[in-house]
Each structure stands twice: as structure tokens, then as C-alpha cells.
Amino acid sequence: MKKWITLFTVTASLQAADWPQFLGPTRGGHAAAEEKALPDSFSDDPKVLWEHPLGSGHAGPVTVDGKVVIAHRQGGDVVVEALEMATGKSVWKFSYATDYRDSFGMDDGPRAVPAVSEGRVIVHGAEGMLHALSLADGKLLWKVDTVKDFNSPQGFFGRACAPLVVDGKVIVTTGGKNAVVAIDAKDGRVEWSSGNEEASYASPVISSPKTLTCWLRDNLSTFDLTSGKLLSAEHFRPAIEASVSAATPIKTDHGWFVSAEYDVGGSLWDIGDDGSLKKTWSGENSINCHYATPVYHEGHVYGFDGRQESGQTLRCWSTATHEVKWNSPRLRGGTLLIVKDKLVVLTESGELWVVRATPGKFDSLLSAQVLRAGHRSYPAFSDGTVFARDGEKLVAVKLN
Numbered sequence: 328m329k330k331w332i333t334l335f336t337v338t339a340s341l342q343a344a345d346w347p348q349f350l351g352p353t354r355g356g357h358a359a360a361e362e363k364a365l366p367d368s369f370s371d372d373p374k375v376l377w378e379h380p381l382g383s384g385h386a387g388p389v390t391v392d393g394k395v396v397i398a399h400r401q402g403g404d405v406v407v408e409a410l411e412m413a414t415g416k417s418v419w420k421f422s423y424a425t426d427y428r429d430s431f432g433m434d435d436g437p438r439a440v441p442a443v444s445e446g447r448v449i450v451h452g453a454e455g456m457l458h459a460l461s462l463a464d465g466k467l468l469w470k471v472d473t474v475k476d477f478n479s480p481q482g483f484f485g486r487a488c489a490p491l492v493v494d495g496k497v498i499v500t501t502g503g504k505n506a507v508v509a510i511d512a513k514d515g516r517v518e519w520s521s522g523n524e525e526a527s528y529a530s531p532v533i534s535s536p537k538t539l540t541c542w543l544r545d546n547l548s549t550f551d552l553t554s555g556k557l558l559s560a561e562h563f564r565p566a567i568e569a570s571v572s573a574a575t576p577i578k579t580d581h582g583w584f585v586s587a588e589y590d591v592g593g594s595l596w597d598i599g600d601d602g603s604l605k606k607t608w609s610g611e612n613s614i615n616c617h618y619a620t621p622v623y624h625e626g627h628v629y630g631f632d633g634r635q636e637s638g639q640t641l642r643c644w645s646t647a648t649h650e651v652k653w654n655s656p657r658l659r660g661g662t663l664l665i666v667k668d669k670l671v672v673l674t675e676s677g678e679l680w681v682v683r684a685t686p687g688k689f690d691s692l693l694s695a696q697v698l699r700a701g702h703r704s705y706p707a708f709s710d711g712t713v714f715a716r717d718g719e720k721l722v723a724v725k726l727n
Contacts, residue, residue, distance in 0.1 A: 346390045346707040346714075349440035349489030354532055355577050356622035356664045358708045363727050364667040365681060365711075369693045376723040377415030381716055382406065384436025387662075387705035388714045388721060391443040391462060394418060395707070395714055397721055398450050400425070400436030405452050407441070409465060412709065415723060419465030427454035427485055434718065438487035439530075440705055442497075447512060449497050453485030457499060459515060469515030477505040477520060482528075483571060489530040491539075494552060500541055502526030507541055507548075509555060519555030522548065527564075528573035528618070534583065535600040542572055547585060549602035558602025565589030574616035574630070579623045581646040582607055586616040588634050595646065612651065613644050618703060622665045624684045627652065629670055635660045641672060643686050652686040662705045671708060671726070673715050676700045679724060697722055 344359030345352060352359050382401035389396050395410045405425050409418040429435050439451040447468060448460040455474040460467060473479040479486060479501035491498040496518055497510040506522030525544035534540040538558065539550045546560040563585070564572060570589040577584050579595070586593040593613030597605040614621055614630045617639065621630025626646055632654070633639040641655035641663070661674035665684055669692070672680035677698035683690040698717040706715040711727030 344709055345392070346709045347444065348389060348442040348492070349387070349530055349705065350575065350620060351664060351708070354491070354575075356620060358664060358666040362666055362708070363711060365669040365671075365727055367692065369681065369726075373693070373695055374725040375697065376413070376712065376725055379410055379415045379721045381719060381721050382436060383434050383718050384438070385434060385702070385704045386437040387440045388707045388716060389441050389443055390707050390709040390714060394462065395721070395723070396441055396443060396448055396462075397716065398437045398441055398452075399716075405437055405450075407448065407450050407458070407460060407465070409448075409462070410721075412712070412723070415721075421458075421460055421465040421467065423456065423458065425452060425454045425456070427452070429453075429484060430481065431483065433484060438485060440489045442490040442492050444492035444512065449490040449492060449512070451486060451488060451490050451499055453487065455479045455486050455501070457490070457497070457510065459497075459512070471510060471515050473499070473501045473508070476517070477501045477508055478503045479505075480525065482525065484528070486526070487528050488526060491531045491533070493533055496552070498531050498539060500526040500531060500543060502544070506543055507531070507539070507550060507555070521550055521555035521557055528571045529575045532576055534578075534598040538598070538600065538602045540576060540583070540598055542576060542585060544572075547576075547596065547604060549598065549604060551602070559604045561604045561606065563594070563606075565591050571618070573618040575620045577621060577623050577628070579628060579646045580626060584621065584623065584628050584646070586614055586621070586630070588615045588617040591615070593628075593644070608649065610649060613649065614642050617660065619660065619662045622663060622670070624665055624668070627684070627686050629663065629665070629684060631660055631663070635675075641670075641682065641689070643689075645686065653689045655682075655689045655691075660703070662703065664706060664708055666708060671706065671713055673698075673704075673706045673713075675703060677702065677717060679713060679715065681726065695724075697724055
């Protein structure tokens with residue numbers, strides 16, 4: 328069922344579980360464990376709590392301590408805003424000048440989801456600027472120019488790595504002779520830089536307590552988190568030059584699932600605590616991820632399969648048998664997250680879906696128009712509420 332959503336206003340304070348970074352609290356697309364399960368049925372008018380106007384950009388929101396933080400482009404400035412989760416009221420605003428222009432005429436706004444840790448908001452702009460702001464008031468704490476300091480190349484669509492904050496370090500893939508960089512989160516001091524290849528459009532993850540895994544342009548690579556030492560690298564990328572790898576690796580019960588389009592397909596990898604890499608399975612009849620990172624739940628991976636240009640399907644795939652369990656109807660594409668046993672999907676058509684995370688069949692519980700079409704940003708989920716954006720506005724939609 329598809330329905331348009333009625334706008335409501337609320338003033339009550341929200342007690343929320345945080346969504347502090349790209350792909351949520353565990354960087355795997357899962358909502359916080361303390362979130363309530365979503366209902367098995369929905370009324371005809373789920374509530375839009377508020378809307379807030381935005382400029383351009385594909386950077387999704389994050390939520391921490393009752394605030395929603397969002398980065399977007401207004402004219403010649405990147406604007407970072409903190410809003411009250413309950414009302415959408417502005418708490419603070421920070422901006423900086425940018426001259427980024429997309430080489431392919433795509434959106435000129437920021438691409439990377441910010442990260443929030445220990446009272447600091449870390450923002451990575453498409454032009455290569457890295458800013459740390461105070462979560463309390465938006466004041467600038469430090470900044471790093473990755474183009475000037477590390478010769479970060481623009482690539483096809485600008486810099487899009489979502490910062491990873493771990494062990495007091497801000498990790499970003501900058502590409503070039505300093506492919507991966509670790510910055511002290513307190514003062515912006517460079518702790519280490521490592522690698523020598525282009526960045527991809529996948530963001531880094533922690534595969535073991537002291538091991539960083541990065542899918543770069545040419546290689547799936549692991550690094551020592553403390554020193555930056557390259558531990559292992561296995562060539563893994565599309566064969567054609569005009570291609571990107573954008574889906575971040577996710578952990579499953581059969582190793583790490585890594586996937587791309589352009590005749591790459593999906594694969595499963597064992598990543599050892601020592602950084603060792605071993606591909607245990609690969610094949611195109613899985614989920615071929617063009618840009619969206621999938622999610623894992625109880626023996627199955629759920630994600631968007633296919634090229635965006637020719638249409639995609641939301642798909643369920645078994646990690647044990649390597650079988651496709653179901654496909655949704657074809658659509659332009661989208662992004663997704665998971666709350667307990669339900670998938671929350673934001674499509675490129677601006678629809679919000681809730682789908683059961685079960686291998687039995689494609690079981691859609693809700694389809695509601697909440698945004699304009701033609702957008703690829705990742706939503707956030709906190710306290711039963713989806714926070715999602717397009718190129719004109721940010722909305723808060725209550726699901727639970």
C-alpha cells in the first residue's frame with residue numbers, strides 16, 4: 328500500500344538511542360539494540376513530526392543526545408546544522424566556503440555522512456576539507472585540508488568517505504600517496520598515513536579490535552589501527568576504469584560480504600585478527616551492489632541488486648546456500664537500514680518502505696511518499712523515528 332503522509336507537529340522531548348555515524352551505532356546498518364521492534368501493520372497516516380529546509384548534497388543525517396546533525400550545500404557554502412530531534416528547531420549552524428564542482432555535473436553538495444564521538448562532530452566535505460565541531464554549540468575545534476596536506480584527488484564524484492572515529496582517531500580514506508589517514512580526534516594532529524592508491528567510495532570499518540579494513544580503488548586492504556602499517560592487500564575491483572566500488576563491507580555469519588556492480592558481484596571474505604585476507608566465495612548471482620551498502624540478519628543479506636541506470640531490486644540472499652530467496656519489484660534504487668526484524672528502506676523515488684527481514688518472501692508492510700524523487704542519501708533511525716533527506720528538505724517520520 329502506498330500513501331501520502333500527513334504532517335504533524337510535536338513538542339515532547341524524545342528519549343532516543345543514537346545513530347552517531349554512517350550505518351548506525353555498529354556501522355553495519357543496524358539500529359541500536361534498545362530500539363523497540365517496528366509494528367507488523369501501520370495506519371494509513373504515519374506521522375511526519377517535522378520538516379526542515381535544506382540545500383543540496385547526499386550526506387545523510389546522524390542523531391546524538393537529542394540532536395540531529397546534517398550537512399548540506401547552500402550556494403558557495405557547506406552548512407552543518409544541529410536541530411532538536413523532537414521539533415526540528417535549529418540549535419546551531421556552522422558554515423565554510425567551498426568551491427567544489429562535480430566533474431560529471433552531479434550534485435555539488437557534500438556526500439559523506441558525518442560522525443559524532445565524545446562531543447565532536449566530524450564532517451568530511453566533497454572538496455576534501457575535514458572539520459571537527461563542538462556538538463554542544465557548533466564551534467570549530469580544528470580542521471584539516473586533505474588536498475593540501477595529503478594530495479587527496481577529486482576522483483569521479485569528489486571525496487565521499489564517511490569518517491570513522493575509533494580509539495581517539497578519525498579515519499578517512501583520502502586516496503593517492505596517503506590512501507588512508509588517521510587524525511587525532513582531539514586536536515587534528517596527524518597520527519599516521521598509509522597506503523598508495525586511489526580511494527573508492529566505500530568507507531572504512533573495524534574488522535577486529537586493532538585492525539582497520541578499507542576497500543580502496545584497487546584492493547581490499549587491512550591496516551594496523553595503531554601504527555597504520557599495511558597488513559594485507561588483495562586485488563579486488565571492477566575491471567573497467569569507469570566504475571566505482573561504493574558498498575562498505577559488512578560482517579555476516581560466513582565472513583565479510585563485499586560487493587560491487589560492473590561484473591564484480593558479491594563475495595565472502597575471512598578477515599583474520601592479524602589482518603589476513605582470504606576470499607572464500609564469490610559469484611554474480613548474489614547481490615551486486617551499485618552504491619548502497621546492504622545489511623545482514625540471521626543468515627541472510629538484504630540489499631539492492633543491479634545498476635541504477637537499468638533499475639534495481641531489493642533482494643534477499645542466503646550466506647549459507649548462496650541462493651537468492653526473493654526480489655522486490657524493480658525500482659530505481661535506494662538505501663536501507665534494519666530495526667530488529669524489519670527493513671527500513673528509502674527509495675530513489677522518495678518512498679519510505681518497511682519490509683519484513685525474512686527469507687520467506689518479499690513482504691512489504693508500508694510504502695509511503697515522504698520525499699522528492701532522485702536522491703541517494705542514507706537515512707538515520709532513532710527512537711522509532713526515521714530521519715531522511717532529499718535535495719530540499721530533511722524530514723522526521725515516526726514509525727513506532
